[in-house]
Structures are given as C-alpha cells and as structure tokens.
Amino acid sequence: MKEKFGFRQLVIYIIVILLTLSCLIPMLNVLALSLSSSEAVAANKVALWPVSFTWAAYERIVNDTQFWRAFGISVFRVFAALILNLVLIVTLAYPLSKSKRVFRSRQLFMNLMIFAMLFSGGLIPTYLVVRNLGMINSVWSLILPGAVPIGSVILVMNFFRGIPKSLEESALLDGANPLDILVKIYVPISLPSLATVSLFSIVGSWNDFMGGLIYMTKQQNYPLMTYIQSLSVNIAETVRDSSNLSSEQLQNLLAVSDKNLNAAKIVVAIIPLLIIYPFLQKYFVQGIVVGAVKE
Amino acid sequence: MMQSKTAKKRSWFSKDQLFFLAMVIPGTIFLLIFSYGPMFGLLMAFQDYVPAKGVFGSDFVGLDNFKYLLNLPDIWEVTYNTVFIAVGKIILNTIIPIIFAILLNEIRIKWMKKTMQTIVYLPYFLSWVILGSVVMNLFSLDGTVNQILQNLGLSSVNFLGSNQVFPHLLIWTDVWKGFGYNSIIFLAAITSIDPGLYEAATMDGASWFQKVRYVTLPGIMPFILLLTILALPGILSAGFDQVYNLYSPPVYQSGDVLDTYIYRIGLLGRDYSLGTAIGLIRSIVGLVLIVVSNRIAEKKTNRVMF
Numbered sequence: 001m002k003e004k005f006g007f008r009q010l011v012i013y014i015i016v017i018l019l020t021l022s023c024l025i026p027m028l029n030v031l032a033l034s035l036s037s038s039e040a041v042a043a044n045k046v047a048l049w050p051v052s053f054t055w056a057a058y059e060r061i062v063n064d065t066q067f068w069r070a071f072g073i074s075v076f077r078v079f080a081a082l083i084l085n086l087v088l089i090v091t092l093a094y095p096l097s098k099s100k101r102v103f104r105s106r107q108l109f110m111n112l113m114i115f116a117m118l119f120s121g122g123l124i125p126t127y128l129v130v131r132n133l134g135m136i137n138s139v140w141s142l143i144l145p146g147a148v149p150i151g152s153v154i155l156v157m158n159f160f161r162g163i164p165k166s167l168e169e170s171a172l173l174d175g176a177n178p179l180d181i182l183v184k185i186y187v188p189i190s191l192p193s194l195a196t197v198s199l200f201s202i203v204g205s206w207n208d209f210m211g212g213l214i215y216m217t218k219q220q221n222y223p224l225m226t227y228i229q230s231l232s233v234n235i236a237e238t239v240r241d242s243s244n245l246s247s248e249q250l251q252n253l254l255a256v257s258d259k260n261l262n263a264a265k266i267v268v269a270i271i272p273l274l275i276i277y278p279f280l281q282k283y284f285v286q287g288i289v290v291g292a293v294k295e
Numbered sequence: 296m297m298q299s300k301t302a303k304k305r306s307w308f309s310k311d312q313l314f315f316l317a318m319v320i321p322g323t324i325f326l327l328i329f330s331y332g333p334m335f336g337l338l339m340a341f342q343d344y345v346p347a348k349g350v351f352g353s354d355f356v357g358l359d360n361f362k363y364l365l366n367l368p369d370i371w372e373v374t375y376n377t378v379f380i381a382v383g384k385i386i387l388n389t390i391i392p393i394i395f396a397i398l399l400n401e402i403r404i405k406w407m408k409k410t411m412q413t414i415v416y417l418p419y420f421l422s423w424v425i426l427g428s429v430v431m432n433l434f435s436l437d438g439t440v441n442q443i444l445q446n447l448g449l450s451s452v453n454f455l456g457s458n459q460v461f462p463h464l465l466i467w468t469d470v471w472k473g474f475g476y477n478s479i480i481f482l483a484a485i486t487s488i489d490p491g492l493y494e495a496a497t498m499d500g501a502s503w504f505q506k507v508r509y510v511t512l513p514g515i516m517p518f519i520l521l522l523t524i525l526a527l528p529g530i531l532s533a534g535f536d537q538v539y540n541l542y543s544p545p546v547y548q549s550g551d552v553l554d555t556y557i558y559r560i561g562l563l564g565r566d567y568s569l570g571t572a573i574g575l576i577r578s579i580v581g582l583v584l585i586v587v588s589n590r591i592a593e594k595k596t597n598r599v600m601f
Contacts, residue, residue, distance in 0.1 A: 008503055012401050019395060020411040023418050023475065026429045029439070033432075044437065092322040095315035102307050103315045109323060116326050119582045121333025122574025123554070124561050128339075129332045147325040172307070178314040207422035210535065214562060229424045229540065259432075266425050273420055280420060281413060285479055 033263035034058070041260040057264035067265060069220060070227035077142045077223055078205040084147050085201045086194065092153045094182045097160035117150040127214055141215035142208070142223060149204075152197035155287065159193040160186055196287035199280050206273060224269055231262050340572040346565075360572040369556070370573070376462065377552040380533040383466040385526045389519060391474045396481035397507060415475025427540030430468050431455065455541065458549035465550060469537060480522070481515060488514035517595065524592045528584040531577050553577055 028048050033041055037052035045051050061067055095103045096110055120126075126145065135141040163186060171181050187194070212226025219230060273280075335350075340360055342353040364370055395415075402408045418426060433439045434454035441451035454464045488511065496506045535554035542550045551559075553573065561570015 009401065012398050016395070016398050016402060016411060019474070020414050022471065023415045026433060027417070029432065030429060044442070047439070088322040088325065091318040095319050098315070104312060105316065105319075109319050112323065112326060116330035118585050119334070119578055120330065121335070121337055122571060122578055123557050124567050124570040124574060125333035125336030125339065126329070127562060128336055128567070129329065133328075144325070145329045147329065148322050153322075178311050178318070182318070203420055207420075207424075209422060209424045210539075214558075225422050225424045229427075262428065266428055270421065270425060277417070277420070281416060284416075284476075 030263050030266055033260060034267045036260065038258065038260040041263075057260050058268075060261055061264055061268060066220065066227065067268075070222050070224045071268075073139055073142075073222070074206060074224035077139055078202055080139075081143045081146060081205045082198060082201050084143060085149055085152070086198065088148050089153050089156050089197055090182065090187060090194075092148065093157040093160055094178070094186060096153070097157045113148075113150055113153065123214075130215055135215065137216055137218060137221050139221070139223075142205075142211045145211075146204075149197070149201065152200055156190065156193050156197060159190055163189060192283070192286065195279070196283040199276070199283050200287070202276065203273065203280065228262070228265055228269055231265070337571060337575050337578075339568050340575045342568055344568040344571070346567070360568050361576075364569065364572055364576075369551075372548065373551050373553055373556045376549055377531055377533045377554075380462050380465055380538075380550075380552060381530045383462070384469050384533070385523065385529065387466060387470045388473060388477055389523060389526075391470050392477035393481050393515070393519070395474055396478040396485055397511060399478065399482060400485050412475070415478075417475070418472045419476035421472075423534075423536040423540045426468070426472060427537070430464075430541060434464060455543065456545045458546055461542070461546040461550045465533070465537060465541065468541075469534065481518075484515040484518045485511060521592055521595060524588045524595070527588045528581050530584065531580055 025048065029046070032046050032048055032050045034057050035050035035053055035055070036046045037054050037056065040046055040051035092109075092113070096106060096113075098106065100106050121129075130136065130141050130145060135144070167185055167189075168181055171185060176184075207225060208223070209225035209229050212221070212223045213229070216222055216226065219227070222230065338350055339353070341355060341357060342350070343356045343359075344350070344353045399408065399411070402411070431438070435441070436451060436453060436456070440454070444451055452460060454460050492510045492514070493506060496510050501509065531553055533552040533554070535552075535558065538550060538552050538555050539558070542555065557570045557573050557577075560566055561573065564570075
C-alpha cells in the first residue's frame, strides 16, 4: 500500500514544521540578543541573528560575582537534594514494595505517604514551619522541605515490585539482610527508574525559583532562577521612586534591566539543562509511559 | 534439597521487620516535619494568628476568618480567574497535544520526526523564569509580535497589560510550553491502535479525515477521558510560576489566581490567618476532587487499554 504524498501530506508537514519552529525561534532570539551589542538590542534591531556580534555580555557575566554566587547556590542545592532524594526514595520504596505479609507495618506507612500527597497544609503553614526551624536565608530551606518526592517513591516502588522474587530468595538463602539485598541487588537493577527520578529531581531543583523567593530575604542568598527573576525589574516602577537614589544606584538599576545582559544570563542558566537534555529525553519519556501504566 | 526447602519457609526473619522499619523511618521523619507539620499549622485558619504568640497562644476565632473571606470581593474575582484559566488550560492542553500527536504520527521521515520531537520537548523543561522573559520579549508593547502586527497595518495588542487579553495569553503560552511533551502520551496511545482497523477503513473508502474521526479518536477516547478526569483536581491551581513571572498590577483583575493571591496577601502582607484559611479551603476542595476523580477513573480503567 503506497502512501501518496499529496497536498494533504504537504499541509501536515508544514503545520508540524511551523509548530516545531515556534519552539525553536524564541530560543534563537534569546541567543541572538545575548551575542549582540547592547546598542543594537536597545534599538530593537535583533531578531534571529546577532547584530554587531560581540561576547561583551558574557564578559560582563564572568565578572558578576552575584550571578556566580547564585549559580553556585543552585549547583549545591541540586546536588544535595539529589542525594537526599535518592537515599530517601530508595529506603522508602523498598520496604513499601513488599507485601503486607513481609512488611507488617506497610499499610501504615503507605497511608501516611499517600495522604501527604493528596493533602497539604498550604503555603503559609509550610513557610512558618521552615521559619520556625530557623532555615530562613539558609540554603537548606531549598533542600530539606522537598526531601521526599512522593510521586518518585511510588514510581520506584512499582519498579521494585516488578523485580523477580527469585533474585531475593537466593540472597536470603545466603543469609543476607534487607539492607544488603537492597543495595547489592535491587539498586543495580533499578538504574533506569533511578535515572528517571534523578532527572525529575535535578530539573525540579534547578528550575525552582519560588523557594528562593519565599525563604530568602537577601539577594545574595538567592539560587540562580530566583536571582534571574529578580532582574525583571519594571524600570518604569523604579524610575517613579528614583528621586532619592544616587546616580550610582540609578545606574545599577538601569544596568539590571538590561535586555542584552539578561539574555546572556538566561543562556548561561539554560546550559546545564541543555547538557543533560539527551538523557532527559530518554528517561523522562520512559517515566511517563511507565507512570501511566501503573497507578 | 532439604536445605532450600527449610530456608524458603523461613525466608524472612522477624528481625527483618526492624530493618524495614529502620529503612522507612528517615523518610517518614521528613514527611512528618514538612508535610504533616504544616497541616498542624492549619489551625491558624481558625485563629487570629499573631506570630509573637504562636499557634498555641493566638486567640481562637472559629469561623470568623472564613466569614470575612466570603465577603471579600477580591476572593470571588480571584477564584473565577483561577477556574477560568485552569479549565482553559486543561481543555487546550488536551486538544492541542492530541492534534499535534495525530499530525506527527503522519510524518514518515524518521530523522525529521525525531529532530522535531527533540525540539518541541524543550520548552517543557525550561523554567517560567526563563520563558517569562521570552514571552515578555515577544509580547510586550514594543515586542516582536506587536512589531509584526504594526508592519501588517494592524494596531498593537496589549497582551501583558490588558485584562481582556492577559488570561488568554496565560493559557496559550502554557499550551505552547507543554504541547510537545504532553503529546508523548497521546502518541503512544495512537500507535497502540490496531492497524487492522485502519486497513478496514481504507477498504471502506474512508478519507484521511474520516479515518481520524472514526478510528483514531475513538481509539484514544478512553484514554483522553482518563487524563481529563485525572486533571480535574488541578482546577484550583492555575500555576503560580507562570502567573507570577508574567503578571503585573494592571492585570491583577483578570490574572491574579489563588496561589498568587495567597502569596501576596497571606505571605507578603503577613495576613497569615487569612492566607491559611484560603489555603485550607483549597486543599480540601483539592482532596475531594482527587478522591472523586480517582474513583471515577478506577471504574473506567477496566475499559481502558492499560
């Protein structure tokens, strides 16, 4: 049965290509803005290609200690959260993947976890808990509250359930305890699902800006996304209140709402994601399909 | 062999229970502190909470906060915005990815298909901080889209500042962000439809549109229903990240949603009791919706392909 490449096929291809371009072009625009001279950017001359190509914006970033501090905070929190997440996911998922006969208190802990997924105390109470624990302005406020990603626990738990019991049984015959079995047998086999939940963790942590927004009061403690968000200062609003600002402060404000520089900061902020993107594709897609199959 | 028989009967020792408990405890502690701890703070919704006095010292005012809430004109506007935007997103985040999946399925050139998929997944992984900047560049009064409109002789549209347009901008940019990624699941569903059905349709002389209408859509309909039902609990979250990065005082009227409202009034404005009260209502409604929608989904699952 030969497929005729007719008019309809052409229209379909065009539509799909246009939709694909719609995702690509805005990013190319940001890239171009970052590599153009700031005069060209301010004059709105930049579209898809750099105008007056220059690395100047990136050079300014290299010297911007605030940017790198925020970058470092983000890297740290992503890494710390990842480790914490993986340890807690695996230690929770393993016992919960056993039947009630094997792990007698299973139902209790399962219910505890599920309810926490369905019902939350809300923004204010959570904020107050963090505050009462003294974590305001601490990087740990970005790491500890999200320590247990319940959806990921369930995903890995279901994966564990699918592992043949025979593997366990031979280890039990040799006198292994659950911890041994978990670490030496289950974890190595589960690497694909662990990769999926790791990527969920990394992307979530890297992109999070709300944590920094509510738990940090000083700009120097901001993680990267919160810092970048704080740059979108509405110049009109600040100019209105600028009567009592020194000329240096005013200059800093103008610099902060600099389209050219901000575009460069955005590019640098995306680069880590783009680097792991090929892995993201593979494991995220797997994650959805697996997640859709099991409950 | 005798050895394996007796070993199998006692495969788990009772002290293994201790191991299991020890494994589960660390995660549980975190859950207790950061998930259940705040639930305890929900008491604030029934109090005239004063930080200095804490939860135990503040006066109990019963349902006063809720009565005050229901009389706040803002709250009805904000709730309407939230539901409007959320429903718009749910509907379009279903329709557009399906259309894209159907179209993409027709692409036969493999390398092209793969490349395009890689590109369209990208916006999903980017934060709204980044995309907010991109959207503002494109849709501000002197942005690219308005420049194009003016070149075509049309008047510019105040996407980011007009209450008529802003909610629609929110919905459509969210659809744009997620259509690639959301199409994955529909694509998987489409490829699982029995090819024999398509052959039968061809033999009956069906046109391409007819095949889509009578084979493809019915084939994935149970699945569409399932996803929509599961999306229902999200009706009260229109997305803090996106709204916060795109909104501004001129469009609070149409763009302020529950989450941003709670943030501004409850957190920034330090009206903890009120913010907690709104959050409590929201959590309860969400819980009810999740339970109900999961029950419905469970009943229907028997007829769904998974």
